[in-house]
Amino acid sequence: MIQQILFFIVLAGAGYLIAKRVGFIRSTISLGKKAEINDCKDERLRNVLLVAFGQKKMFKKFVPAFLHLFVYVGFLVINLEVLEFIIDGLAGTHRIFAPNLGGFYTALMNMFEFLAVAVLLACVVFLIRRNILRTKRLNLPDLAKWPRMDANIILFTEIILMIAILTMNATDQVLQSRNDHYTPTGSLFFSSFLLPLFQNMETGVLIIIERFAWWFHIIGILAFAVYVTYSKHLHIFLAFPNTYFAKLEPKGKMTNMPVVTNEVKSMLGLADANATPTTVEPGRFGAKDVNDLTWNNLMAAYSCTECGRCTEQCPANITGKKLSPRKIMMDTRDRMEDVGKSLQKGGPGLNDGKTLLNDYITKEEINACTSCNACVEACPVLINPLEIILELRRYVAMEESGAPPSWNSMFQNIETSFAPWKFSPSDRFNWSKES
Amino acid sequence: MNVPTVADLAAKGESPEILFWVGCAGSYDDRYKRVTKAFVKILNAVNIKFAVLGTEESCTGDPARRAGNEFLFQMQAMSNIQVLNGYGIRKIVTACPHCFNTIKNEYAELGGNYEVIHHSAFLQQLINEGKIKLEGGGSFKGKKITYHDSCFLGRANNIYEAPRAVLEALDADLVEMKRCRTTGLCCGAGGAQMFKDAEKGKKEINIERTEEALATGASTIAVACPFCMTMMSDGVKNKERESDVKVKDLAELIAEAKGLN
Incomplete structure (x- = not known):
């Protein structure tokens, strides 16, 4: 008894x-931003069965x-x-x-x-x-x-x-x-x-x-x-939802920013006068902290078991740069944990004077990414570190104007010459006259 | 070389069957202009009714978007879409995987819906349809060629076989690098890296990749992207192998084999 x-x-x-x-x-x-993911249920279930349950990607x-x-x-x-x-x-x-x-x-x-x-x-x-x-x-x-x-x-x-x-x-x-x-x-x-x-x-x-x-x-x-x-071992449960909610579109496609679309449309005089006002929350452009990322990016951070297949394939990491896609996921999780613990104690949470960008992930790391998708391809549970890197870059470029100087020159070239290099737009078709 | 613009055709009340999107590198980069011309010669040779935008073309916005500047990207995208839709363009072919990815995957949400095809897949089609015939493979027969996968074609859009099918038509000896297809190593220029120096590290990415390509013993490194072209050419130069190893685009190889130069 x-x-x-x-x-x-x-x-x-x-x-x-x-x-x-x-x-x-x-x-x-x-803490993450809301994102509705309820399309293509069959394809999503297939991913769960093949990738999480069937371990398909592990067998590489x-x-x-x-x-x-x-x-x-x-x-x-x-x-x-x-x-x-x-x-x-x-x-x-x-x-x-x-x-x-x-x-x-x-x-x-x-x-x-x-x-x-x-x-x-x-x-x-x-x-x-x-x-x-x-x-x-x-x-x-x-x-x-x-x-x-x-x-x-x-x-x-x-x-x-x-x-x-x-x-x-x-x-x-x-x-x-x-x-x-x-x-x-x-x-x-x-x-x-x-x-x-x-x-x-x-x-x-x-x-x-x-x-x-x-x-x-x-x-x-x-x-x-x-x-x-x-521990990092949460993947035994979260691999299942993570593969379900993983991106289905081509890996090369970046997430659109409807807020920017609206602004650009009105700048170009393309805005539809009868359009109903959009319900998009204004918020920040890009991501500075974990609350600027979507909830599924954050869940992915908990799904990571730190196997390093991503980092092993990363061209930047292979050649000695600081960037490690695995560390991007680990840092995201660490930041979530720190914010969560602070809130639990009635502390300042996100307003503790730190942010995911700078205090956990440096600009040097995110700037080194070639967006080659090797990390995304390598992950056995379909985690996407590239999405986080690109959101952080958006914040740096648009909110801080803090992109590397050569990128700022590239931006300027596109604005003034409509090409990333400084050539005259009127010379664009000259090649047809050359032998 | 006959290069009609869409405006020329429109003036005659005609429209092209397919638009050839040249891209900034294809328009301005001395090395890649040779690829543009080779591709035009192929289009001329197979009698396809194509046209280019000429000076009406402008950057797709890809490097701006990957570097974080969404505003600039969307400004570029919207004005390009206005031009394309204005001419009623339906079908686009391009030799640049970055332009290809952006127009195909990212313009739709902004109002630009087109059938977009990369020149590797386009060339493959021409070969399959018998419009390009390579009798006996020409000058590349039996020569060792290795193909460097472009990330924006491969992993980004799952196009691995079309470029290889084009090379096989040359009857060449296609040798693969250890890291190929889904595990292909980036040339180092994607994600707007083309437009800035690399971060501090122990090696340049293009050198790592070039070493791998040279190790196959191939005398030709085939590429299908303007950025890969620059990075691999620089790598070969760095290794002082320009005299015996050539970096060539698929279109150049086909044009050469067909004696179109």
């Missing part, structure tokens, strides 16, 4: 923390994709077992499904064990890639300190959780032959390898180990679920 009450408290506590954190994330995402790199697939399927499938954990925990039963499912239960458990071993091995390889082989994209300067630690914590935790499952099953199998309370599960292939470790132990010790592993696994999973909401 005490175990049941304790379990209930742990479960409710984790539920409370997760709900609170989800509420916080929702509130920071809603086969080895990590294959290993990641194990962790991903393991996560989805092993969590079915958590259902049994929760029922057992609350009802005070032990392996409640075992007697009812019979041979199917044995098959299920064996599949879980296979996945547990696969997840374990994949995570070990991932740790080796990160820390020993030092895969380049996982060791770039934009991942210094916390992000690197965060990744290692996640991998390490997954390994420990898988060891807990296997230990639990091994001790359980020994106990099944000694005590009626332990419902026969049938032979479990992978954990059977651990039997020699436990076979000669006393029943009392085994019960303690089994219980410890059970509690460790379920508390570990709940703690992990809470931790995920604070």
